[in-house]
Amino acid sequence: MAAQKPKPEKRGHAPKNKAELFEFFRLLAEDNPDPQTELEFGNEYQLVVAVALSAQATDVGVNKATKKLFEEVKTPQQMLDLGEEGLKEHIKTIGLFNSKAKNVIAAAQMLVDDFGGEVPGNRDDLVKLPGVGRKTANVVLNCAFGEAVFPVDTHVFRVGNRTGIARGKTPEKVEAQLEKKVPEPFRLGAHHWLILHGRYLCKARTPECWRCPVVDLCGYKDKVLEKPKGR
Incomplete structure (x- = not known):
């Protein structure tokens, strides 16, 4: 019987301090320097x-x-x-x-x-x-008005709780955590980075942790560190 391949180590942890929170958003910003809403509008x-x-x-x-x-x-x-x-x-x-x-x-x-x-x-x-x-x-x-506020949709709610950067049982509580914890100079773009991260990487069913820039600053216990076959 062939030896089983060892599972990848569940590495990483939720940001524990201001420096790690800064690094979390710095990495997202490095990956996407100018995040924008994907909705199209003229005014x-x-x-x-x-x-x-x-x-x-x-x-x-x-x-x-x-x-x-x-x-x-x-x-x-x-x-x-x-x-x-x-x-x-x-x-x-x-x-x-x-x-x-x-x-x-x-x-x-x-x-x-x-x-x-x-x-x-x-x-x-x-x-x-x-x-x-x-x-x-x-x-x-x-x-539209350039205010550093934190809309919480399903993606932001999932990413906030899953990574550990903003845990809460309601969108309002997640928003309050983001308001308290997101550092400058990332406050204006924070919700865009979190939405896009949830939409394209930190997906609801199978998060693509194997290509995530903040995998080492994430407290999710069930990381998917190997790309599933056929994907």
């Missing part, structure tokens, strides 16, 4: 719409649906002129498009009525918009 209002549509949908799917929509609609008033049925024709390939269309039109009406057609640059006002929760508001504040 603050289009970003609000794109993020609202992205709930339970892929960025790729949203971008396909909004390509022609955003050629026609650049302001809340133009969205109202298009109308709910017209909007549905553009976004009918996206999950939950009926309820999303209703919220987008209602938000456009509020922006026109209460904010002079402009997207507000603060969280308290943004979350008043129909279909806009804290995560969406944080994305808008980060991507």
Whole structure:
């Protein structure tokens, strides 16, 4: 009987101090110096719409649906002129498009009525918009207004807990940990690095630890250190 090949050592640990947290984000930044959202938009209002549509949908799917929509609609008033049925024709390939269309039109009406057609640059006002929760508001504040805030989607939640850099049982608790722990100069881009890391490397079912730049600064106990056959 042939001897079994020894399993790779489960190396690495969660960042234990400020220096290791700095190194964690430095390595992500070295791998991707200028992280950006993968949603396509031309202005603050289009970003609000794109993020609202992205709930339970892929960025790729949203971008396909909004390509022609955003050629026609650049302001809340133009969205109202298009109308709910017209909007549905553009976004009918996206999950939950009926309820999303209703919220987008209602938000456009509020922006026109209460904010002079402009997207507000603060969280308290943004979350008043129909279909806009804290995560969406944080994305808008980060991507459109350059604020160092930390939207927590499923990828950020998974990566934060799995690596140990920001553990919490709710998105709010993970966000609070990131707010407390992410060092400068990485705060503005942190959520982009974590989202992209979760989307392309630290995947839900089979994390690709064998090619991960921060594998030695990760507290995940079930690392996949060898590439599965056939992949």
